[in-house]
Amino acid sequence: MDGITRLSIVLLAGCLVQACSVAPQPDTRVPGPGARRIVAQRASAVVVTDRDDLSRWMNRKWVVSHTAHDADGGSAAPIAPDGYFLTANHVLARMTGRKVFVIYRDGARLAAQQARVVWRSAGADLALLHIPVRTPYYYRWTPPERWLPVGSLVIHGGMATGFKWECGKLGTPLAPEGSLTGNRKFKIDIPLQPGDSGGPVVDADGALVGINSGVEFLVPMETAFFVDSEANRPNTRMIDSLLRMDRARNSRGNPAVE
Numbered sequence: 563m564d565g566i567t568r569l570s571i572v573l574l575a576g577c578l579v580q581a582c583s584v585a586p587q588p589d590t591r592v593p594g595p596g597a598r599r600i601v602a603q604r605a606s607a608v609v610v611t612d613r614d615d616l617s618r619w620m621n622r623k624w625v626v627s628h629t630a631h632d633a634d635g636g637s638a639a640p641i642a643p644d645g646y647f648l649t650a651n652h653v654l655a656r657m658t659g660r661k662v663f664v665i666y667r668d669g670a671r672l673a674a675q676q677a678r679v680v681w682r683s684a685g686a687d688l689a690l691l692h693i694p695v696r697t698p699y700y701y702r703w704t705p706p707e708r709w710l711p712v713g714s715l716v717i718h719g720g721m722a723t724g725f726k727w728e729c730g731k732l733g734t735p736l737a738p739e740g741s742l743t744g745n746r747k748f749k750i751d752i753p754l755q756p757g758d759s760g761g762p763v764v765d766a767d768g769a770l771v772g773i774n775s776g777v778e779f780l781v782p783m784e785t786a787f788f789v790d791s792e793a794n795r796p797n798t799r800m801i802d803s804l805l806r807m808d809r810a811r812n813s814r815g816n817p818a819v820e
Contacts, residue, residue: 588713637761649760720758755758
């Protein structure tokens with residue numbers, strides 16, 4: 563091996579080592595009106611109830627005094643054009659023997675459809691729901707090969723506080739999926755409230771980072787100090803596989819995939 567070749571190899575190796583040692587920089591772009599418009603277009607909720615329909619409640623513009631007394635619920639995120647939504651699994655904790663509805667945007671109005679539970683994971687605190695309608699406004703994931711470092715700016719779209727809070731930051735890095743197959747938990751520094759669970763966490767481009775899960779507090783004696791909110795990002799290849807299998811099983815009876 564001549565001297566020039568050896569020198570080239572040494573220089574290349576040095577560049578690779580240096581590139582690997584440089585930490586990815588956080589995305590400090592503030593999610594602006596475009597990202598907020600995407601969240602507003604995709605605003606969705608889950609309601610678990612004994613009732614057969616929610617029309618009376620929705621016609622009264624969700625006035626709390628007219629809410630079904632038995633209703634449990636949270637937020638949701640549409641992830642496909644044919645009626646698939648992700649939410650937090652704990653939103654469905656009391657669904658046995660009851661009905662699950664997804665409230666979604668149908669043009670300029672909100673509509674409700676009884677949903678079918680496709681998949682649930684208690685460990686990941688995620689659930690996949692389906693309603694047989696077109697959902698042209700849906701989230702696309704942030705690229706699975708992309709690093710999301712600590713400090714990257716995000717907003718969330720939970721129904722309780724999603725339109726009241728300014729943007730926050732990732733408190734946990736999300737490495738590229740690569741060969742990872744499971745769910746990844748991460749933290750954001752935005753306080754959540756009941757009703758936000760299951761809502762989307764979104765980056766500056768309006769792409770889906772993950773799904774709201776819960777809030778972490780430190781409780782020294784009689785005071786509670788907010789630390790971080792928790793969220794989950796499933797393996798996107800696994801979610802795509804679930805969608806394909808469910809479409810194949812239900813294609814004959816599902817007008818949304820004809």
